[in-house]
Each structure stands twice: as structure tokens, then as C-alpha cells.
Amino acid sequence: MGQGMKILTTAQVRHLQDVAKEHGFARQLPETVMYRLHRDKFHLAKVTYFGANHELTVAGDPPHHRVELTLSLAGARDKRRAMLDITPGDWNQLPDAEAVRAAVRAEEEGRS
Numbered sequence: 001m002g003q004g005m006k007i008l009t010t011a012q013v014r015h016l017q018d019v020a021k022e023h024g025f026a027r028q029l030p031e032t033v034m035y036r037l038h039r040d041k042f043h044l045a046k047v048t049y050f051g052a053n054h055e056l057t058v059a060g061d062p063p064h065h066r067v068e069l070t071l072s073l074a075g076a077r078d079k080r081r082a083m084l085d086i087t088p089g090d091w092n093q094l095p096d097a098e099a100v101r102a103a104v105r106a107e108e109e110g111r112s
Contacts, residue, residue, distance in 0.1 A: 004046055004047060005044055005045070005046050005096070005097035005098075006044070006045045006046070006091070006094035006095060006096060006097060007042050007043070007044060007045075007094070007095055007096075007097050007100050008042065008043045008044070008045055008069075008094060009042060009043075010037045010038065010039045010040075010041075010043070012043075012094065013029070013034075013037060013043055013069070013071070014034070014037070015090075016084060016086050016090055017029050017034060017084065019086065019087060019090060020084055020085050020086065023062055023064070023085075023087070025064055025084075025085035025086075026085060027066060027083040027084050027085040028084065028085070029069075029082050029084055030082075033071065033073070033080060033082060036073040036074050036075070036076070037071060037072070037073060037074070038072040038073055038074045039074075041072035042072065043069055043070060043071045043072055044069065044070040044097070045067050045068070045069050045070075045084075045094065046067065046068055047065045047066070047067055047068075047091065048066050048067065048068050048083070049065065049066040050065055062087060063087070063088055064085045064086060064087050064088070065085070065086055065087075065088060065091050066083060066084075066085055067083065067084050067085070067086050067091070068081060068082075068083055069081065069082050069083070069084055
């Protein structure tokens with residue numbers, strides 16, 4: 001996995017979507033995608049743009065990152081990519097993919 005990748009649960013994706021709606025961010029997930037999120041799988045996120053683009057952002061919008069999500073959908077073999085705007089605070093709270101990988105390794109080694 002690339003650097004800066006984060007891992008999200010479906011509940012976290014739903015929370016981020018709610019925050020994007022609340023703030024009126026330009027990039028939100030379509031409802032058709034939200035309904036099809038696989039509840040038992042993980043999703044990946046990477047920032048494509050850090051911070052608000054002040055030339056394109058409506059005055060008064062809070063700072064936010066533009067994030068590319070790779071989503072697992074119920075009933076689909078292939079992943080779906082989508083863009084979502086999220087706050088820096090939410091981004092910072094998401095677990096880093098490398099940290100999750102290390103935790104899984106440590107747990108597996110503890111079982112052996």
C-alpha cells in the first residue's frame with residue numbers, strides 16, 4: 001500500500017459522508033454508492049489534495065482535503081473509486097494503513 005493510505009470501516013465512510021453533507025462540501029458520495037457499501041469489508045483512502053483550494057472554495061467553507069476512496073460494494077467483484085471532501089481532523093483520526101498492517105502482524109505472531 002502506498003504511503004499516506006488510510007483504512008476505513010463502512011461506519012467511518014458513513015460518518016465522513018454525513019460531515020461532508022453537513023458542511024456542504026462539493027465532493028460527496030452518491031446515495032446509490034452509500035446504499036451498496038459492503039458493511040463487512042474495509043475501504044481505502046488517500047488524499048489527492050491537502051487543504052481547501054481557496055480559489056475554488058466557496059467563502060466560509062472550512063478547510064478540507066479531497067480524498068480518493070477505494071470502496072468495497074456489496075455484490076460487486078470490483079472496487080469502486082470515488083472522491084470525498086473531508087475535514088483535516090477527520091483525516092488525522094483515521095488509522096494509517098501501515099499501522100493497521102503492523103498491528104495485524106503483531107496479533108498473528110502472538111497467536112503462533
